[in-house]
Amino acid sequence: MTGDPESERGQMLSKSQDQYFTTMTVAPSGVLYLAYDCAIRRVGPDGLVQDFVGGTCGYSDGSGSAARFNRIYGVASDGDGNLFVSDTGNAVIRKVSRSGDVTTVSGAAGQAAVVDGPANSVRWMAPRELALDRGGNVFVVDSLDAHITSGRQVRKLLTSGEVQSVAGGSLDEYSIPGRMAVDSVGSLYLTVKKGGLMVCIDQCRGFFNSSSVLKIDTAGHASTLAGSTTVGAIGAVDGLANGARFRYAQGIDVDGVGNVYVSDVFNEAIRKIGPDGSVSTVIGVLPENVPDTSVSSFSAYVIGGTVATGALPGRLRLPDALAIGPDNSLYISVARWKSYYEEPFSGGKGFAVLRAVF
Numbered sequence: 001m002t003g004d005p006e007s008e009r010g011q012m013l014s015k016s017q018d019q020y021f022t023t024m025t026v027a028p029s030g031v032l033y034l035a036y037d038c039a040i041r042r043v044g045p046d047g048l049v050q051d052f053v054g055g056t057c058g059y060s061d062g063s064g065s066a067a068r069f070n071r072i073y074g075v076a077s078d079g080d081g082n083l084f085v086s087d088t089g090n091a092v093i094r095k096v097s098r099s100g101d102v103t104t105v106s107g108a109a110g111q112a113a114v115v116d117g118p119a120n121s122v123r124w125m126a127p128r129e130l131a132l133d134r135g136g137n138v139f140v141v142d143s144l145d146a147h148i149t150s151g152r153q154v155r156k157l158l159t160s161g162e163v164q165s166v167a168g169g170s171l172d173e174y175s176i177p178g179r180m181a182v183d184s185v186g187s188l189y190l191t192v193k194k195g196g197l198m199v200c201i202d203q204c205r206g207f208f209n210s211s212s213v214l215k216i217d218t219a220g221h222a223s224t225l226a227g228s229t230t231v232g233a234i235g236a237v238d239g240l241a242n243g244a245r246f247r248y249a250q251g252i253d254v255d256g257v258g259n260v261y262v263s264d265v266f267n268e269a270i271r272k273i274g275p276d277g278s279v280s281t282v283i284g285v286l287p288e289n290v291p292d293t294s295v296s297s298f299s300a301y302v303i304g305g306t307v308a309t310g311a312l313p314g315r316l317r318l319p320d321a322l323a324i325g326p327d328n329s330l331y332i333s334v335a336r337w338k339s340y341y342e343e344p345f346s347g348g349k350g351f352a353v354l355r356a357v358f
Contacts, residue, residue: 020036086127179252238271
């Protein structure tokens with residue numbers, strides 16, 4: 001385990017500035033990269049935590065701390081250990097070399113729009129979830145418009161710089177994506193919640209009444225892999241894919257043999273979808289009773305308790321981002337606070353990254 005979910009500030013991992021942990025990835029070398037609003041930190045195989053790139057919010061290419069980001073949302077490593085980053089606030093896709101050189105590889109900073117086509121004309125609205133296939137192509141979930149309820153589209157950034165919309169990758173206005181992963185053949189997996197938004201004043205509030213995992217195959221066909229998009233289809237049930245229920249499916253990744261791992265945040269568990277489509281709980285214990293059939297951003301139900309490491313099934317605390325290591329071990333970010341919405345995730349209050357070996 002790296003960090004401390006029970007401390008006021010997670011040891012070594014929380015940023016002293018007003019920046020929140022957002023997501024993570026593991027390079028083929030086994031180096032773990034942690035993304036924050038405007039920075040990326042590096043955790044070596046020896047557990048040493050170091051600042052890697054960024055730090056001050058803004059926009060600038062450059063090396064190390066000279067680079068500037070504005071709300072990193074997604075990060076993924078390619079086969080050579082380079083990072084690709086969705087810089088949401090700047091509406092661009094960035095690349096970070098192994099030595100820490102940051103360049104903008106797609107879009108134009110501050111020119112938010114949805115434009116497919118050749119590299120020099122591409123524009124992004126608000127790029128969010130991000131994943132890479134083995135060929136180096138980058139899949140990105142982007143907003144279709146500046147308004148939060150306009151829906152989202154999966155777009156594909158080719159190695160040539162051209163961007164295409166992915167068939168079957170459209171999410172309607174009430175579908176909120178969690179995170180995205182790509183398997184060895186190029187199929188996409190995306191966690192999706194459906195619900196609605198309440199009035200937005202200083203912060204948008206909403207509710208979710210279904211939670212599922214979407215699969216988009218290489219032909220562009222989209223289908224529900226596990227869970228359900230039916231209103232009220234939230235719960236804590238293992239079993240066949242269409243009968244399984246999630247409380248709040250969020251993080252996702254795929255191992256080398258096709259097992260899909262999902263962080264079920266409010267059930268505080270890691271769920272596995274096997275190649276046969278069956279869903280099982282591999283870390284944590286599902287609650288016997290789930291109090292309602294929706295998740296409200298005002299009063300999110302959480303089991304509570306502390307993180308317990310050691311022999312599985314263990315115990316988790318608000319598991320969120322997942323990453324598969326080169327040895328098929330699973331990295332899991334966990335937070336301390338009970339209120340997932342009222343406090344930004346790991347908002348300087350303590351979090352940790354766990355590593356599970358099956």
